[in-house]
Amino acid sequence: MSTLPEGYRISPVTADDLPRFRHVLELGFGFTGDPDTVATIPFSIAYDRAVAVERPDGEYAAIHGSYEFTMPVPGGAVPCSGLTWVSTRPDERRRGLLNAMIDAHFERSLGRGEPVSALYAAEPAIYGRFGYGSAADDVRLTLPRRAALRDVPGSAALTVRLDTIDAARHDDLVHSLHAAASAHRPGAVTRSTPELRARFLADPPAWRNGAEAQRLLSVHTAEGEPRGYALFRRKEDWGPAGPQNKVTVEEVAALDAAAAHRLWGALLDLDLTGTVESPMLPVDDPLLQLLVEPRRATPRLTDNVWVRLLDLPAALEARRYSAPVDVVLDVTDARLPSNAGRWRLTTRDHDATTGWAASVSRTDDDADVALDVRELGAAYLGGRSLEAYARAGLLEERTPGAVAQTAAAFGWAVAPGCSWVF
Numbered sequence: 277m278s279t280l281p282e283g284y285r286i287s288p289v290t291a292d293d294l295p296r297f298r299h300v301l302e303l304g305f306g307f308t309g310d311p312d313t314v315a316t317i318p319f320s321i322a323y324d325r326a327v328a329v330e331r332p333d334g335e336y337a338a339i340h341g342s343y344e345f346t347m348p349v350p351g352g353a354v355p356c357s358g359l360t361w362v363s364t365r366p367d368e369r370r371r372g373l374l375n376a377m378i379d380a381h382f383e384r385s386l387g388r389g390e391p392v393s394a395l396y397a398a399e400p401a402i403y404g405r406f407g408y409g410s411a412a413d414d415v416r417l418t419l420p421r422r423a424a425l426r427d428v429p430g431s432a433a434l435t436v437r438l439d440t441i442d443a444a445r446h447d448d449l450v451h452s453l454h455a456a457a458s459a460h461r462p463g464a465v466t467r468s469t470p471e472l473r474a475r476f477l478a479d480p481p482a483w484r485n486g487a488e489a490q491r492l493l494s495v496h497t498a499e500g501e502p503r504g505y506a507l508f509r510r511k512e513d514w515g516p517a518g519p520q521n522k523v524t525v526e527e528v529a530a531l532d533a534a535a536a537h538r539l540w541g542a543l544l545d546l547d548l549t550g551t552v553e554s555p556m557l558p559v560d561d562p563l564l565q566l567l568v569e570p571r572r573a574t575p576r577l578t579d580n581v582w583v584r585l586l587d588l589p590a591a592l593e594a595r596r597y598s599a600p601v602d603v604v605l606d607v608t609d610a611r612l613p614s615n616a617g618r619w620r621l622t623t624r625d626h627d628a629t630t631g632w633a634a635s636v637s638r639t640d641d642d643a644d645v646a647l648d649v650r651e652l653g654a655a656y657l658g659g660r661s662l663e664a665y666a667r668a669g670l671l672e673e674r675t676p677g678a679v680a681q682t683a684a685a686f687g688w689a690v691a692p693g694c695s696w697v698f
């Protein structure tokens with residue numbers, strides 16, 4: 277357990293504390309919120325999930341919050357505490373405040389019955405020490421105008437509609453399609469509260485960086501049923517060779533391949549365009565399969581969500597497995613000793629759609645695989661191979677063949693990933 281400097285204390289946050297809470301966010305991240313913009317954007321953290329470290333003089337020295345998510349995992353879903361807004365004042369850095377806040381976050385999450393925590397890392401070097409593992413990657417593509425796509429039946433029958441985003445009017449279309457499109461992708465949490473939804477669709481001029489207002493492209497069946505949408509904006513660029521507008525796509529959600537094809541076909545064929553920047557895409561996104569010349573799309577790979585198992589048996593039993601396995605894992609967990617030690621994971625009850633369920637219980641039997649909770653969190657969503665960690669020397673195989681068998685069980689057919697940064 278970490279300790280705070282003398283006189284500092286973990287403190288709850290109320291609506292009255294919001295200005296000083298925001299102030300620490302601005303000091304930590306290095307920006308100044310425009311008051312007119314701040315006034316229009318709802319505070320997206322529930323007050324009982326916002327936490328501060330208060331100094332003896334009553335100022336806040338550090339803050340964080342969390343979102344209540346139901347996170348899709350292989351074959352199911354799990355209550356998840358989405359850690360966010362982590363910030364320590366620059367003049368209070370490296371005094372153990374984040375350490376203390378992580379302890380508070382784990383304790384509070386477990387108290388609420390959330391066996392898993394997830395986050396986006398501002399810098400990837402920060403969170404491994406706390407047992408978070410990088411559980412997914414995303415890819416961003418820079419695409420030339422008119423990049424060709426393979427045909428998809430049904431795409432041409434869909435109609436395309438263009439609107440300027442209006443948070444109130446488009447809330448239902450965007451968020452119900454997003455939830456439906458995300459349901460079976462591990463890690464793809466949805467915007468779970470009205471405040472988070474409104475914040476995501478907010479488009480104040482201060483956030484546009486010289487580009488146009490946020491546009492909403494939606495595709496519909498002949499009967500008018502929406503099947504997908506893209507949020508994007510263009511920035512004008514007139515050079516000596518003519519127009520070279522940049523199209524930046526923030527999010528695409530599609531219920532099927534025809535909708536994805538129709539949306540991307542329209543986005544890649546906007547007039548006056550030079551390049552189209554894709555949003556964060558899962559590494560198996562349909563667009564990557566549909567591009568006729570994928571080499572012309574310049575990819576950038578980045579870590580996406582990080583996952584921390586807080587209640588190891590509950591977390592491992594909440595997901596399903598791709599192959600049968602009976603393995604004893606010897607887990608190290610310096611921060612949550614209740615997870616440390618030997619656990620037997622045994623699959624049971626195969627279901628054709630969701631795979632194998634598993635029971636997880638303590639055991640005194642010899643371990644087959646020894647690993648840290650960080651690697652278990654990384655493999656949890658099915659997108660990282662335990663075999664790869666063994667080859668990198670990050671876990672130990674004690675029974676020959678056990679790592680390959682466990683890796684096959686943990687792997688999943690749909691790559692993990694989340695489409696928005698929380």
Ligand SMILES: CC(=O)SCCNC(=O)CCNC(=O)[C@H](O)C(C)(C)COP(=O)(O)OP(=O)(O)OC[C@H]1O[C@@H](n2cnc3c(N)ncnc32)[C@H](O)[C@@H]1OP(=O)(O)O
Pocket residue numbers: 304305338359360361362363364365368369370371372373374375376395396397398399401402405
């Ligand atoms: C989920 C999110 O919200 S991500 C956003 C994170 N926030 C930011 O990046 C904003 C700017 N940075 C900050 O506010 C702070 O520097 C924080 C929050 C990253 C760290 O806060 P601090 O109170 O200084 O952390 P603390 O003193 O508890 O140190 C924790 C440990 O992490 C390490 N650490 C902290 N920041 C970093 C970093 N950026 N890179 C590498 N290591 C780091 C420390 O060295 C320390 O290691 P140790 O326990 O082995 O000694």
